[in-house]
Amino acid sequence: MGLLTAAKTFGRIDDATGNRPAELRLQYGGGYGTEERSRRPVHTGRATFVWRLLDNLALRVEGLYMMTPFYTSRQASGGLSLSY
Numbered sequence: 001m002g003l004l005t006a007a008k009t010f011g012r013i014d015d016a017t018g019n020r021p022a023e024l025r026l027q028y029g030g031g032y033g034t035e036e037r038s039r040r041p042v043h044t045g046r047a048t049f050v051w052r053l054l055d056n057l058a059l060r061v062e063g064l065y066m067m068t069p070f071y072t073s074r075q076a077s078g079g080l081s082l083s084y
Contacts, residue, residue: 001031001042016055023050033069040069056083 004027011021025048033042045065052058057080064075 001029003027003029014052014055017052019052021052024048025050035069038069041067042069043067057081058083 005025006027007023007025009020009023013020025046027044027046027048029044031042032039043066046062048060048062050058050060059078059080061078062076064073064077066073
């Protein structure tokens with residue numbers, strides 16, 4: 001399976017953390033999968049956005065798409081993380 005990732009950060013670098021306040025990451029993977037003697041293409045795509053609200057608080061939103069020989073899956077998730 002091959003994997004391709006592109007990432008971009010936004011905003012000014014924070015002097016305290018060295019991080020930028022926002023990051024967007026796009027990822028695509030493709031290859032072949034086998035189920036019940038069937039060899040077909042499989043694909044996966046993911047988009048992630050992270051927004052650092054404070055030095056130790058970040059909001060993450062993510063979408064995921066997967067296609068295998070016998071099913072397709074779509075997911076969306078989000079979270080708030082606190083670092084200390």
